[in-house]
Structures are given as C-alpha cells and as structure tokens.
Amino acid sequence: MTFNRSDVGAGAIFVGIGLFFGLMTLYGLDIGTARRMGPGYFPIVLSGLLIVFGIATIIKGTGYDDVERGPLPWRGIAILLSVPVIFGLLIRPFGIGPVLLITTFITSFASRRMSPRAAIGLSLGLTIFCVLVFVIGLGLPLRVFGPMVEPWTRPIFGVR
Amino acid sequence: MDLLSNLYLGLSIALQPHNLMFCFLGCLLGTLVGVLPGIGPTATIAMLLPITLSLDPSTSLIMLAGIYYGAQYGGSTTAILINLPGESSSAVTAIDGYQMAKRGRAGVALATAALGSFFAGTVATVILALFAPPLARAALNFGSPEYFSLMVLGLVCAIALAHGSILKATAMIIVGLLFGLVGADLYSGAQRFTFGIPQLSDELNFVAVAVGVFGIAEILRNLQNETDRDVMVKKVTNLWPSGEDFRRMFMPVVRGTALGSILGVLPGGGAILASFASYTVEKRISRTPQEFGKGAIEGVAAPESANNAGAQTSFIPMLTLGIPANPVMALMIGAMIIQGIVPGPNVVNQNPELFWGIIASMWAGNLMLVLLNLPLIGLWVRLLTIPYYLLFPAIMAFAAIGIYSINSNPYDLYTLTLFGALGYALVRFGCEPAPLLLGFVLGPMLEEHLRRAMIISKGDPSVFLTRPISATLLVMSVIVLVVVLMPSVRKKREEVFVEED
Numbered sequence: 248m249t250f251n252r253s254d255v256g257a258g259a260i261f262v263g264i265g266l267f268f269g270l271m272t273l274y275g276l277d278i279g280t281a282r283r284m285g286p287g288y289f290p291i292v293l294s295g296l297l298i299v300f301g302i303a304t305i306i307k308g309t310g311y312d313d314v315e316r317g318p319l320p321w322r323g324i325a326i327l328l329s330v331p332v333i334f335g336l337l338i339r340p341f342g343i344g345p346v347l348l349i350t351t352f353i354t355s356f357a358s359r360r361m362s363p364r365a366a367i368g369l370s371l372g373l374t375i376f377c378v379l380v381f382v383i384g385l386g387l388p389l390r391v392f393g394p395m396v397e398p399w400t401r402p403i404f405g406v407r
Numbered sequence: 408m409d410l411l412s413n414l415y416l417g418l419s420i421a422l423q424p425h426n427l428m429f430c431f432l433g434c435l436l437g438t439l440v441g442v443l444p445g446i447g448p449t450a451t452i453a454m455l456l457p458i459t460l461s462l463d464p465s466t467s468l469i470m471l472a473g474i475y476y477g478a479q480y481g482g483s484t485t486a487i488l489i490n491l492p493g494e495s496s497s498a499v500t501a502i503d504g505y506q507m508a509k510r511g512r513a514g515v516a517l518a519t520a521a522l523g524s525f526f527a528g529t530v531a532t533v534i535l536a537l538f539a540p541p542l543a544r545a546a547l548n549f550g551s552p553e554y555f556s557l558m559v560l561g562l563v564c565a566i567a568l569a570h571g572s573i574l575k576a577t578a579m580i581i582v583g584l585l586f587g588l589v590g591a592d593l594y595s596g597a598q599r600f601t602f603g604i605p606q607l608s609d610e611l612n613f614v615a616v617a618v619g620v621f622g623i624a625e626i627l628r629n630l631q632n633e634t635d636r637d638v639m640v641k642k643v644t645n646l647w648p649s650g651e652d653f654r655r656m657f658m659p660v661v662r663g664t665a666l667g668s669i670l671g672v673l674p675g676g677g678a679i680l681a682s683f684a685s686y687t688v689e690k691r692i693s694r695t696p697q698e699f700g701k702g703a704i705e706g707v708a709a710p711e712s713a714n715n716a717g718a719q720t721s722f723i724p725m726l727t728l729g730i731p732a733n734p735v736m737a738l739m740i741g742a743m744i745i746q747g748i749v750p751g752p753n754v755v756n757q758n759p760e761l762f763w764g765i766i767a768s769m770w771a772g773n774l775m776l777v778l779l780n781l782p783l784i785g786l787w788v789r790l791l792t793i794p795y796y797l798l799f800p801a802i803m804a805f806a807a808i809g810i811y812s813i814n815s816n817p818y819d820l821y822t823l824t825l826f827g828a829l830g831y832a833l834v835r836f837g838c839e840p841a842p843l844l845l846g847f848v849l850g851p852m853l854e855e856h857l858r859r860a861m862i863i864s865k866g867d868p869s870v871f872l873t874r875p876i877s878a879t880l881l882v883m884s885v886i887v888l889v890v891v892l893m894p895s896v897r898k899k900r901e902e903v904f905v906e907e908d
Binding site: 252253254256257260261264265268271272276277280281282283284285286287288289290293294296297300301303304307317318319320323324327328329330331332334335336338339343347350351354355357358360361365369370373377381385386387388389 | 457458461572574575577578581582584585588592594595597599600623626627630631794795796797799800801803804805807808810811812815817818819820821823824827828829831832833835836837838853854857858861862865866868
C-alpha cells in the first residue's frame with residue numbers, strides 16, 4: 248500500500264492529541280450548555296474538530312507516495328530533548344553554575360563534529376560567560392551554586 | 408496637530424539614552440541572529456524575553472522590536488553573500504542577490520537591501536502612526552462578540568497564508584488552541600489537563616512553547632545536514648550603487664513597500680509572503696524579465712523593502728487590537744501581559760509613551776541598522792564562518808536560562824522538551840509551526856470571549872450575526888476560506904509556496 252508518511256504521521260499525531268484532550272475532558276470536566284458553558288465545552292468542541300481534521304489528513308495521505316527526506320538525527324534528538332529535563336531536575340539542588348557546565352557538555356555531543364576537548368573548552372567558557380552576564384550582570388534571580396555543592400564551593404567562591 | 412505631538416512624544420521616549428542603547432542592542436542582536444545560521448527571530452525573542460522583563464515595558468518592547476526588524480536586515484546579508492537566507496523572509500533575496508555577489512556586485516546588493524529596507528521602514532513607520540490610532544479608537548467599541556469574530560478572522564487568515572496544506576495548518580491551530588487551555592479555568596477555577604500538578608495550573612509557559620516549537624526543532628533540522636558555510640566574498644568593496652542602479656531600484660522599492668505594508672497586517676507570516684509576492688510582481692512587470700535570477704537589482708530591492716515594511720506594519724494589529732499577526736507579535740503580546748499591560752485598543756490611551764515610543768524607536772532603529780550593516784559588513788562576513796557546532800550549545804544554554812528565570816519553575820523546562828519533540832515531529836511531517844503558536848496565544852482569549860458573548864446573549868448564538876461589525880468580520884472569514892479553497896487559487900497557492908522550500 249502506498250501512503251505519504253508525512254500526511255499519515257501528522258494526521259496520527261492530530262488524532263492522538265484530539266483523543267487525549269477529548270478523553271480528559273469527558274472524564275473530568277463539566278461540559279455545560281451553550282448558554283452556560285462549562286470548562287469542558289470549548290475543549291470538547293476543539294478536540295472533536297481536531298480528530299476530524301486528523302482523520303482527513305490521514306485519508307489525504309493514503310494513495311500517493313512518500314517524498315524522500317534525510318535520515319533522522321537520532322543522537323541530536325535524544326540529546327537535545329533530554330538536556331532541558333536534566334537542567335530542570337538539577338537546577339534546584341546544584342545551582343546554575345554546575346548545571347550549565349554539565350548540560351553544555353552533554354549538548355555539545357549532539358553534533359558529530361564536536362571533539363571532547365572542544366566540548367570541555369566550550370562548556371567552561373559558556374558557563375563563565377553566562378554566570379557573568381546573566382547572574383552578575385543582569386541580576387537574574389538564579390543561584391550559582393545550589394545547596395548540594397555549596398559546602399565545597401563556599402570556601403572558594405563565597406555565597407553566590 | 409495630533410500626529411505631530413504624538414510623534415514628538417514618541418521621539419522623546421525613543422531618544423532617551425537608555426532606550427536608544429537598548430534599541431541599538433536589539434538591532435545588534437537582531438542582525439547577529441539574522442546572520443548566524445540556525446536560529447530565527449522567534450526563538451531569539453522568546454529566549455531573550457525573560458531578560459528584558461527587568462527593564463520597563465517601553466524599553467523592553469523597543470529592544471524586542473529591534474531584534475525583530477534587525478533580523479530582517481541580517482537575514483539579507485547571508486542571503487546575498489552565501490546564498491543561504493538567515494531568515495525565511497529573505498529567501499527570495501538569495502535568488503538575485505547571490506547572483507549579483509557572484510558578479511562582484513555584492514557591495515551594491517547589500518547597499519540596495521539596506522537602503523530599500525530603510526526606505527520601507529520609514530514609510531511603514533509613518534503608516535503605523537497614521538492608521539493605528541483610528542483603528543484602536545474603532546476597536547474601543549468592540550464587545551466580546553466582535554473580539555471573537557475578529558480572532559476567527561485572524562485565525563482563518565493565518566490558515567490561508569500558512570505554507571503547505573490547508574488541512575494541516577487548520578489542525579495546527581486547533582492543537583495550539585487546545586494546549587493554550589491547559590491550566591485553571593477562568594470562570595470555574597476547574598483544573599484542566601494539569602494531572603493535578605500545581606505547577607501546571609498557571610497555564611503552559613508560552614516562552615517554553617515558542618522555544619520548543621521554533622528553537623529546538625530548528626536546531627535539529629540543522630543537525631540533520633551539517634555543512635560548512637562557504638563564504639565566497641571575503642571582502643566587500645564598492646558599496647555605493649551607481650546612478651543607474653538608483654534609477655532601477657527606485658520603483659521596485661516603492662512597490663515593495665506598498666505591497667509589504669498591506670500584507671504585513673494580515674495574520675500568518677506577512678513579511679514572508681510580502682517578499683515573495685513583490686518578487687513575483689517585479690518579475691511580471693519588468694521589461695527585462697529574463698534578467699531575474701541572473702542578478703537583477705530589482706529582485707533584491709523589491710523583496711527586501713517588502714519584508715521590512717511587512718515586519719513593521721505587523722505591529723498594527725498587535726498594538727491596536729492585541730491580536731498577533733505572526734509568532735513574533737504573539738511573543739510581544741506575551742511580553743506585554745507579563746509586564747502588566749493589557750494588550751488591546753486601550754494601549755494607545757493608557758500607555759501612550761509605550762505606543763508612540765515603540766513607533767518612534769522603529770525609525771531610529773532602522774537608521775541604526777543602515778549604519779550597522781553597511782560600514783560594519785566586514786565584521787558580519789567574518790561571523791558567517793562561525794561553525795554551527797559551537798553555536799547550538801550556546802543557544803540551548805540561553806534558552807534554558809531564559810525559560811527557567813521567568814518563574815523559577817522546572818516544569819517550564821519539561822514543557823520545552825515536550826514541545827521540542829512535538830514541534831520537530833510535526834515540522835518533519837510537513838506542518839508549519841507558526842499557526843500552532845498563534846493558536847496557543849489566542850486560545851484563552853478566544854474561549855473567554857466566546858463564553859462571555861454567550862452569557863451576555865443568554866445562549867443565543869445569533870449574537871455573532873446580529874451585531875454588524877461581528878457579522879462583517881465573520882462574512883470576511885467565510886470569503887477568505889472560500890477563496891482559499893477555490894481550485895484555481897489552491898493550485899496557485901501551492902505554486903507560490905513550492906518556490907520557498
């Protein structure tokens with residue numbers, strides 16, 4: 248069977264999102280009436296529409312062939328999508344300094360051209376730059392060193 | 408005269424030293440963003456937005472605006488010198504600009520782009536100053552039904568002007584609208600789609616959504632095919648166009664400005680469409696159409712003026728109605744809301760210094776950009792060669808810091824990951840991210856006005872058709888939809904957008 252992967256893929260995502268929001272609404276929100284719309288009225292209408300459009304996109308995609316696209320950058324995808332989560336998990340206990348050092352180092356390897364030495368240099372340089380500009384220069388409310396590392400850094404850098 | 412005193416007020420704000428400084432900083436960053444590969448103005452403004460929140464509202468919006476039109480300038484530099492548009496609205500400039508550069512006329516092409524943009528920026532600023540206040544006055548009479556219908560029209564236009572499939576663009580808007588509803592319900596306080604997580608009850612962080620959909624997806628696309636950028640022209644000389652060049656570029660610049668000013672107001676990537684449309688117009692009416700594609704100066708002058716004019720006039724619906732014409736404007740609205748300013752027709756009256764300050768700063772900014780771009784061109788040429796693998800870790804770091812510093816909420820970073828994944832998947836499947844972001848910003852407003860209108864009308868949906876302005880807007884939406892769906896227009900539309908890919 249020939250089908251266009253981008254149409255069918257997009258359509259499937261639309262149907263999935265529509266089902267997700269639709270079911271969450273049906274099983275938890277008051278829909279109400281057109282006169283007194285409940286918190287579920289607008290979402291249920293939208294998710295219904297989205298499912299319809301998703302199915303239409305899928306139907307449109309069956310019957311004509313795929314366009315060739317390059318291979319997926321799997322390494323980049325895995326790294327770039329996990330870095331924000333790592334950042335979010337570590338920012339409170341470790342503070343912005345160590346977190347930037349770690350996340351930048353990891354991010355660097357999303358590119359195949361990065362060498363370990365360049366990655367170390369880049370993460371050090373970028374961390375120092377960001378701390379100087381954002382925390383010290385612009386005064387964003389960020390702790391450079393969180394409670395987990397503070398006992399070791401305080402003698403050197405003081406309380407930051 | 409009213410206009411003059413208002414412009415005077417605006418200039419007195421825009422010319423304050425610290426505003427000038429941030430305007431300059433914005434233009435500089437914008438140019439940088441336009442020149443550097445793999446990061447567009449939307450993601451940059453989203454990332455830098457949190458940082459500007461410590462400034463006062465006028466200054467912060469002046470700087471953000473500077474980034475936006477600065478990127479339009481910078482994008483043309485890469486288009487001309489390395490045949491890679493740094494920004495999507497400069498894609499057409501690359502066609503003839505690069506050919507000019509190949510023939511040793513890079514300097515003239517750059518100067519044409521800069522002068523054309525400056526002319527367009529100046530004219531569009533005046534148009535903005537002339538038309539925005541009356542529009543805002545008219546909008547003061549708008550009630551909920553009018554706002555609802557206006558947003559419907561806006562969304563329909565965004566669908567019509569989106570690239571590619573109409574079906575997908577519509578679905579993307581609905582996806583955006585749905586995600587915009589996450590959080591506590593305005594009327595009942597009910598938690599919607601939050602999984603009982605209190606950190607989500609505020610609604611999803613729109614900076615995270617924007618950076619995810621535009622920034623991460625863009626980086627991934629660049630990682631897909633990493634190549635070295637080959638700068639052909641190492642040294643740019645002979646900047647000043649000849650008299651003959653001036654004569655040939657004058658009318659295209661004027662036409663481009665006119666076209667861009669009109670299209671920029673429409674929702675859905677006005678500046679991009681403007682540059683394409685004006686190129687097509689020039690090619691069609693030219694006496695020497697065979698020169699197009701081989702280095703015709705008109706092919707640089709017209710689209711560059713058009714995209715700059717469009718960038719400027721897209722502020723009109725944002726400043727007067729509180730409705731974004733493109734993702735960047737959606738971010739500006741977000742910035743205003745965070746600053747405690749209610750976007751909409753009241754901005755002109757309640758924050759005249761903001762309104763006129765932004766308008767006046769655009770003119771100052773355009774002047775700075777000419778100065779930044781022409782004499783400093785050598786610096787930008789050198790920046791073009793920065794390898795991408797050194798850039799994207801910095802982009803990621805700035806994005807994470809920016810997003811986290813808004814609310815110090817780690818969940819905002821998880822939102823970033825979620826929308827990075829969703830955005831990349833959808834872009835890969837041929838969907839355009841802009842309608843999603845527009846839907847996301849308009850979602851809560853659309854629902855609020857719909858529900859309020861229905862409460863006022865006691866559940867009678869005919870209220871949208873019995874009020875004249877609302878009815879007119881809805882009729883216009885239907886007309887736009889019908890026109891877009893007509894087979895002949897559909898075919899034409901596909902042709903226009905194919906060129907762009």
